[in-house]
Amino acid sequence: xxxxxxxxxxxxxxxxxxxxxxxxxxxxxxxxxxxxxxxxxxxxxxxxxxxxxxxxxxxxxxxxxxxxxxxxxxxxxxxxxxxxxxxxxxxxxxxxxxxxxxxxxxxxxxxxxxxxxxxxxxxxxxxxxxxxxxxxxxxxxxxxxxxxxxxxxxxxxxxxxxxxxxxxxxxxxxxxxxxxxxxxxxxxxxxxxxxxxxxxxxxxxxxxxxxxxxxxxxxxxxxxxxxxxxxxxxxxxxxxxxxxxxxxxxxxxxxxxxxxxxxxxxxxxxxxxxxxxxxxxxxxxxxxxxxxxxxxxxxxxxxxxxxxxxxxxxxxxxxxxxxxxxxxxxxxxxxxxxxxxxxxxxxxxxxxxxxxxxxxxxxxxxxxxxxxxxxxx
Numbered sequence: 001x002x003x004x005x006x007x008x009x010x011x012x013x014x015x016x017x018x019x020x021x022x023x024x025x026x027x028x029x030x031x032x033x034x035x036x037x038x039x040x041x042x043x044x045x046x047x048x049x050x051x052x053x054x055x056x057x058x059x060x061x062x063x064x065x066x067x068x069x070x071x072x073x074x075x076x077x078x079x080x081x082x083x084x085x086x087x088x089x090x091x092x093x094x095x096x097x098x099x100x101x102x103x104x105x106x107x108x109x110x111x112x113x114x115x116x117x118x119x120x121x122x123x124x125x126x127x128x129x130x131x132x133x134x135x136x137x138x139x140x141x142x143x144x145x146x147x148x149x150x151x152x153x154x155x156x157x158x159x160x161x162x163x164x165x166x167x168x169x170x171x172x173x174x175x176x177x178x179x180x181x182x183x184x185x186x187x188x189x190x191x192x193x194x195x196x197x198x199x200x201x202x203x204x205x206x207x208x209x210x211x212x213x214x215x216x217x218x219x220x221x222x223x224x225x226x227x228x229x230x231x232x233x234x235x236x237x238x239x240x241x242x243x244x245x246x247x248x249x250x251x252x253x254x255x256x257x258x259x260x261x262x263x264x265x266x267x268x269x270x271x272x273x274x275x276x277x278x279x280x281x282x283x284x285x286x287x288x289x290x291x292x293x294x295x296x297x298x299x300x301x302x303x304x305x306x307x308x309x310x311x312x313x314x315x316x317x318x319x320x321x322x323x324x325x326x327x328x329x330x331x332x333x334x335x336x337x338x339x340x341x342x343x344x345x346x347x348x349x350x351x352x353x354x355x356x357x358x359x360x361x362x363x364x365x366x367x368x369x370x371x372x373x374x375x376x377x
Contacts (some may be wrong), residue, residue: 004037008123011044022155026050029160050156053164057171062098066092068329073107080107086127088135096212129307132256143238208301212269212335213313214276215321216244216295218283221260236290240283255308261321265309269299269338276329277367284327292327296320297365299334319353320362333361342368 006012006027015023030040030052039062044047070077081091092098110123148161218224218240224233237260244262248254252275255263262279266272276295283293298320302311316332323329330348344366349358 004031009037009041013041019155019315020156023049026157026160029053034128050160051163053160054167057164057167060099062100064101064104065095065097067094069099069104070106072104074111075107075114082124083107083110083127086124086131088131095225125305132307140238147317148150183269208311209267209305210273210300211265211267211302211309211313212299212338213302213309213317214264214272214295214297214329215261215318216240216264216276216279216283216293217261217317217321218291219294220291239286239290240293243279243282243286247275247282249275261318263309269335270341272339273297273329273331273335273339273343273365277365280327280329294321294324294326295329296322296324297329297331298337299332299338315355316353316360319355320351320360321352323353323362324364329365330362331365336363336365339365344368 004027006024012020012023026049027040030049031037033053033056035052040049040052043052046272061079062376064072066080067077069075070080073080075083084091084155090098113123114120145163145166149166150159151162154162218236221236224236231277237257240260240262241254241257244254244257244264248264248272249271251268252264252266252271255265257263264272264275264279276297280293280295296317296319298313298316299315300311300316302309302313304310313332320330320332336345346364346366348362348364350361
């Protein structure tokens, strides 16, 4: 193979010393691995040259157009484009080799799912849910790996080799773990679904489900963002997600974080009440550098779509949160009526809630034995 003059091709432009030499060595290794010159140019322009070896480990080099993927997988081209959009993937130009063999294999799996009788809209709904969940997981993995394996003084070659080695060692373990976690969550879903045996026997499930939902948000988060760097603010929001995950033991689900708020849901009131009180208390124990939490709760029928929840109790809980004092939990009357265990309740007056025509009676809830410092919010 004719040796490429990387300097003449503009791939070393702007680099000197160690950076220039590490770039040259990395380019040589990539050429030996079969990467084409045009693809290397594109990677340099996009500042992702060091990631090419990792991309190969995680999926391979793009060698297929969208039309080729559709043909090989036996899928309609327009449906495939809709699927990629639902997954948050860009749809490439018609003649662009933008898809890997892994993309082809995944598309074939989708076709097999369709052949079992799952409708196209159902596949798209699953794709949207996976995109939402996997994007959050990928961002967390990226942060964790970056903290663990990026070293001060790294050049492109160091980073590429280290990340590739880690990917080779770690990647095989990820699918079994994800499969196990998915099986656990699916088991819980089936147990919940089988509660309504009469509906199951009719071959149907109710469109809406009775839930208790809680939102807990960071007090003064916006003002905090004016005082500290973005990375510190991001660490605070990330820590909220960690705390919410820790308290959300089954049957409570940690649904998501929305900016400065965490959302918890359960089909029974008491588990989510305990989890919410524990979350507010956990924020207090983080110390002075971590903002206090305030929480709002509501209950009632809601619809679940793509892993999220929609309906009156979701909206009401979110708005009640804004009425709560720091380190307190406010609930609607519905939550109080559903609670079976003993808690310390105090009436927090009727409040005007946006989107609700009548004033809403609110109650402050504390753990048994916690008398608080007053009876109203």
